Amino acid sequence: MSDDKPPYPDVLRNLLDTPQLLPDENLKDFFRLFDSLEGYLKPKTDWDYLVTYQATMLTWDILRYHVMRVGVLRNHQRPAFESLIYKVEVRRGMNGGDSVVRTEVNRLATQWFSDPASRSAIRVMFENAGYPPNAVEVEAFQLALPTLVPIERLIVSAQKRLDQYLKGVEKTSKASAEAARAATAKAIDAHHSGQSLAS
Numbered sequence: 237m238s239d240d241k242p243p244y245p246d247v248l249r250n251l252l253d254t255p256q257l258l259p260d261e262n263l264k265d266f267f268r269l270f271d272s273l274e275g276y277l278k279p280k281t282d283w284d285y286l287v288t289y290q291a292t293m294l295t296w297d298i299l300r301y302h303v304m305r306v307g308v309l310r311n312h313q314r315p316a317f318e319s320l321i322y323k324v325e326v327r328r329g330m331n332g333g334d335s336v337v338r339t340e341v342n343r344l345a346t347q348w349f350s351d352p353a354s355r356s357a358i359r360v361m362f363e364n365a366g367y368p369p370n371a372v373e374v375e376a377f378q379l380a381l382p383t384l385v386p387i388e389r390l391i392v393s394a395q396k397r398l399d400q401y402l403k404g405v406e407k408t409s410k411a412s413a414e415a416a417r418a419a420t421a422k423a424i425d426a427h428h429s430g431q432s433l434a435s
Contacts, residue, residue, distance in 0.1 A: 244285060245282045245285055247282060247285075247286065248282070248285040248286065248289055251289050252267075252270070252289070255293075256293070257296075258300070261300070266292070266296060269292055269295060269296060269299075269423055270288065270289070270292045272419060272422070272423055273288050273291055273292050273295070273416065273419045273420065273423070274288050275419075276415045276416070276418060276419035276422075277291075277412060277415050277416055277419060278415075283408075284412065287405055287412055287416065288416075290401060291398070291401070291402070291416045291419070291420055294394065294397055294398040294401055294420075295398060295420045295423050295424065297394040297397070297398075298391060298394045298395055298398065298424060299423070299424065299427050301387055301390045301391045301394060302391065302424075302427060302428070304387055305384060305387045305388070305391070308380050308383050308384060308387065309373075309376055309377065309380050309384075311380075312376040312377075312379045312380040313349075313372065313373075313376050314345055314349060315376075315379055316372050316373075316375035316376035316378075316379050317344075317345050317348055317349075317372050317375075318341050318342075318345050319375055319379070320362065320367065320371055320372060320375050321340075321341050321344050321345065321358070321361075322337065322338070322341050323365070324361055324362065324365045324367075325337045325340055325341060327365060328365075344358060398420060402416055402417055402420075
């Protein structure tokens with residue numbers, strides 16, 4: 237938040253001093269989101285500021301779950317790679333038994349994730365075994381699916397909470413609700429396209 241703005245109402249200042257963020261979440265990103273919604277809503281009264289803050293928190297929940305979804309997929313990249321390369325090596329009839337195959341799988345996985353230049357040769361191994369170029373991503377998605385399903389439900393639930401909240405705001409001020417809908421939609425779209433929340 238910029239220092240040249242007029243002082244916030246005390247009730248809002250207390251909320252902004254202690255936003256409910258997870259330890260790895262960025263306070264500056266949160267304030268950028270709040271500033272973005274504030275720019276749309278142009279709050280004047282204490283109630284307007286509380287609407288802005290609550291819309292920020294509900295939008296933040298949606299963005300948080302999207303970040304979690306990406307994190308889950310990333311966490312499954314190595315197990316997905318290891319699963320695929322294990323199948324490839326077993327099919328190729330690698331000698332030495334399971335422990336030798338697993339040692340080779342670990343070596344190739346370490347290579348894949350630490351040396352991007354090694355990936356083209358390993359991709360050829362996948363293609364020769366009949367896998368598509370995005371086989372690791374597909375396998376990661378399949379492995380992550382049991383965890384992704386509840387996250388998708390959380391996203392839908394958070395979107396419903398935001399929608400219900402804005403319907404409540406609409407009863408008091410249709411203009412505020414419309415501005416909040418536009419601002420929250422823009423923030424979520426910006427997050428998906430990798431833009432700054434403030435842009």
